[in-house]
Amino acid sequence: MRETTRAHRAALSRRSLLMAAPALLVATRASLAQGGDTTWPPVFETGRSQFTLVRPRVVMPVLRLQDLHGKDVAVAAKPGRITLVNFWATWCAACRLDLPVLASLAGSQRDQLDIVAVCTDTKDLRKVRAFLGGLAAQNLACYVDAYGAAAESSASVFPLVGMPITYLVGTGNRVEGYITGAAEWLSPAGARLLQFYREQG
Structure with missing residues (x-):
């Protein structure tokens, strides 16, 4: 016993x-x-999401997209700069919170990082412009995945495990990690994470 x-x-x-x-x-x-x-990067979490490292780190591919006027663009990470690649959809409620925060971040740190916001659910530019028109997102570089380039990349480089989802590409052009949901990029924790990756270059 x-x-x-x-x-x-x-x-x-x-x-x-x-x-x-x-x-x-x-x-x-x-x-x-x-x-x-x-x-090790500082902890950055929002709600039920936390910044998650991606391993192995892969180089961000050039994305063939369309801007909001229908012009073809090739979007690539710039050496020496951080790039946030955000994937969103017009049906996504959390995206209505996420995009204005990213726009504010873009406006306040224009000289320090690039933000690319890619609409994943429609190629209808009028619908995308109407959606963005109701948000405070004027500072944000928004694109449409008209040719499936982002969707193709999402299968390997940018898996869409949530919506919205933002990938952080470091100064060496490699995908470092991601966070899903409406992340608090303007918070002290967000600032610490971005500073950490600026110093990694």
């Missing part, structure tokens, strides 16, 4: 450790980030 009790306690102890492991990992990561660990 005593052996059964010991075995039961050991099983409970192992289960407790396993259940506590994710929280412990997040706490350790946060403490390392606050302690100045230069090899």
